[in-house]
Amino acid sequence: MATTLNIRSRGLIRAFGGPRYAVALAVDALGTGLLRPFLLLYGVIVLSLSAPAAGIAMTGGVVVGLVWMPAVGRWLDRGARSTVVAASMLVRVLGVGLLLATPSGHVWLFSTAALFLGIGNQAWPAAHAALVATVTDGRERDTALAAGRSLRNAGMGVGALLATVCLAGGAGALQVLAVGTGLAYLTAAVLAWSVRLRARPADAPSEARGDAPVPRMRALLAANVIYVFCLNVPEIALPLVLVTQLQASPVWSAVIFVTNTVLVVALQVPVTVLLARFPRRIVLAFAGVVLAVSYLGFLAATALGGGWGAPAVATVSVVCTLGEIIYAGSSTALVTALAPAHLLGRTLARFQLSTGFGLAVSPAVITALAPHGPATLWGSLAAGTLLSASAVATEKDPESAPVAVSSPCEAPQRLTPRTPSVLGAGSGRP
16 A cells, blocks of 8 residues: 555656656745735835735736736747746746835835736746646646645645744744745746746647637636635635624634645545546536535524634535635646647636636625625625536537647656556546
8 A cells, every 4th residue: 555655646746747846836835825925914014005005006916917828828838838837936036026125115116026926926827737737638637736736735834834923023024034935936936947848739730730719618717707716715705704794703714724724735636536537527517516505504604693603604614615625626627628739828828817817806796795794795606606607517618639748857758648547537538
């Protein structure tokens, strides 16, 4: 058993880019955890900005970062892989550098720093998914994507924990955290660049290339905007409900957040492998059902009020996290399976646009619905998610095509057909 697990571990590391790339992911995630959750505090405490001004600057960074996604997609479709991942990290190094150079009270420099951080944060998911999709395929690719998410959540959790311990140091501690973040991003960028992985989309069969447009996937992209609300439920919706509607201690919010992180780290890969026997589209639709059930569970939990409401919300949050895990393990995997090889970058860029848009609007939507009562908040989220799940389940799949690889290091030179995976994955059906 130990030997089998060791083989599978080595296969999993190889499947998402090799040891150096795995270290790059971990270092990048650690740096992200050090500063990203506390960027608003940096603007308020270190730069003496008002909370609304800092918040608007951060939102602007996310939105403008999305504007760059079409260019990132075209770059990926020219064959770049590890270079785009490294560039997304280097852009964030520039953002951290500007952040450290911003004098107190200068909101425009803070906005520019947030812009560069936003560009890097939006470009990284598509670049990472394209790299993994080039190194491996089929259900092994799904597992590798899940492993990358698990590793990233672990790194961000450790970084956030270290940052929380250091926050007692005030403004000086936040500046030290920013320096640490910049060094982590720079180290990760060097490691990612050293992988030297490129794809050869020109090698795809001419009949597969043709003049086919980027797959529209309208229902999937529209549904994804609603699905990603689940990522902000533990951070925004539940703390808001616990504090303002149940008058519960903020400790419950911290417990839910930590539980969410631990569950994602522990279960993302096993759940993805377990559900690999089913078509990805059906799994993604099922994720919507699980999330909708959890939203209705939150509605029932808040109705308890008093001393039972907070524990009930925390219990239901486990169901919500399971829905998040199923969603994360199937959504990007489905997009990469549906994308033609020569249009993989632009397809992933479109998907990231829908993800980024959903993440950008969900705080405003949640905070607008919450004052109207639990039924309005959770009922709307449940109805929207169920409608999205139905749209995902009924949309027809476009055709997809293979892609070739060129790398002087860990990546395989041929991706199709493959022998059975060491990860124990199942069918390759979308």
